[in-house]
Amino acid sequence: MLRMSVAFGRLLRRAGLAAGPDRVVGFAGALEELDVANREDVYWAGRVTLCSRPEDFEVYDRAFKVFWEGKEGLKVPDPPGSTFSIRLSPDSVQPPKKSAEKNEKGDEAVRLRFSPVDVLRKKDFADCTPEEFAELYRLMADLRLSGATRRSRRLEPAHRGRHDQRRTLRGAMRTGGEPMRHRYRKARDRPRRVVLLCDVSGSMASYSRALLRFMHASVASGEPVEAFVMGTRLTRVTRELATRNPDRALREAAKAIEDWSGGTRLGDTVKEFVDVWGQRGMARGAVVVLLSDGWDRGDVEVLADAMRRIHRLAHRVIWVNPLKAAPGYQPLARGMAAALPHVDVFLSGHNFESLQELAYAVAGASTERYQ
Template sequence: VPATVEQTLDRHLVGFVDVLRRSGLDVPLGSTLEFGRAVAAVGAGTRSGVYWAGRATLVRRPEDVGTYDEAFQRHWMGAVPGTRVTTEQPTITLLLDVADDVDGDPDPAGESDRHDDHLSVRWSRTEVLGSRDFADCTDEELAELHDLMAGLRLFGATRRCRRLRPAAHRGRPDLRRTVRAALRTGGEPMKRAFSEPGTRPRRLVLLLDVSGSMEPYARALIRFLHAAMVGRRDVEAFALGTRLTRLTRELSTRDPDAALSRAAGAVTDWSGGTRLGDGLRAFNDTWGVPGMARGATVVVLSDGWDRGEPAVMEEQMARLHRVAHEVVWVNPLKASPGYAPIARGMAAALPHVDRFLEGHSLDSLRDLADLLAG
């Protein structure tokens, strides 16, 4: 599909969501993202496909169906060039795997086999929650996600170190082990021994923005920090707000509730202002450049909003990038439709970032964990 058509379709999808909101429907960001994925899955070639993709993801209450239908007719009638309008709308069954329907028969009559236009979609509750934006979750859903996040395990990437270890066949000759083996054979060196550089886990440094703009995400992301602390060795954690707070000791406790309670007591500027550049300067001066960030993977979890000067952010990110093995920036807003990194802090930091990732959902954090394991 030509890029211009894709861009036009994206604009119409976002515009349709705006029409729904102006019509009185509550459409959170997560539902908008699910709508885009649904349209990508079923295709935008028919009006009915777009209709049912939107109705399955954007309408939360039965009483909103009428409003949705009216907004759909108003926005989509002839909206996309080349769209084939169909009057027949397929029957869609959404099956949700929860404990109450384990023994049930979702299709006792086998109707999905008799009708070609019957679409059956089965999602587990875990899969649904995994893709949901943290900012759109209820307190109950966040509690479930926190439990799921406790099961994340971050297996650390390794790096070569100076300490040698025995090698089977190749490597540098190991004179000491060769002589010891020769003593067991009357002084004759019957077998040569070799050694090779050993490996150790690469240090991981996590810097979490806890400012007010990150409030919808920070409480979930700090669970990710805790999972990293208990799941692998050589991990350091910090909170960035109006000041820098080291959380390594507080988050080292295996009990997540106890760890988060201790972290909350240590962070005095939670949901306050944000001076990311100054916080990064404090980290670089005290911890990072002197040794902690050298050869490490550094992950900044932030939306990039900074009240300080962009020049400070750029300077400190450049310093960090020079000593770190890799700098990863995780921005929860990156998943938003139409997002562009134009915030002053984000724009200043981006040239010194090796990877720019999403961090708005459990699935995106699983992807981050997989990346850090590599």
């Protein structure tokens, strides 16, 4: 931590900040007490210990993004007569033998230890650049939604369980009619269906595209996943998202969604899902995931009743609200407040790390109810 703090302090001094040794040591000490994988903790620790006046904040922010997040395209302003550049090596996880080396132009270059991917996993989708989204989409391709298993009526061979008379007698025919080995069978376990309902109204514009990309990865994985989008109407997009090519899948889904970034009738669309699809068996025993900020212009009693019906049908109901990650968040939106009593797990879904948490919850690893 001290070596990284010294390198960061050197960058700040070259950019004109008075980040002296005492401040750098204070920053290093703060990092020892924090989770360095948490971008917000590292950011505020540095801002408090390394900045001495409000005028330093802009330079600090740009330097932080270059040094800790790998934003090579950002230029850190230099004081007059100074030249300084940073060369990133995000895959290096070993401490460098030298804290600094000279590049071909004679500028000082700093080799970083931390991978920008680790920071990207925690970054809010609303703050990501197109380049960062491209990397996130590659990570999402490896993320799978597999529901908790359930016993089916189909049976499979087993070492113990119910006696399989037919297979036992068939084996006895090969040994002169003597059943030398008894055969058994048991009920087969299969993953529960996962149903995704994503809000694509205007209030979800900062998150809906990333969440749809996540839905594509889930549907295309081959697991039993159904996908719907909700705006002023309900649209099933499972078939459009089933193709392996993510860009083609998103284009086909966009054609099917007539009300993208429009208004929201959350209660009506959830009710439509229950009436048209849920009662026909799609939600029965399934893991139902709603991805929405909870804003609803309609009658919230309609939403509350629809959620009550879903909760009775489904194995588990999960609500994913990107706004939940905001400091001090309270579910004050009328729709959100009406839905929560019928929700088993309440998650944020604002970044990749929270989508990993969603995958665990779908698989049954998390059963914590919203308090």
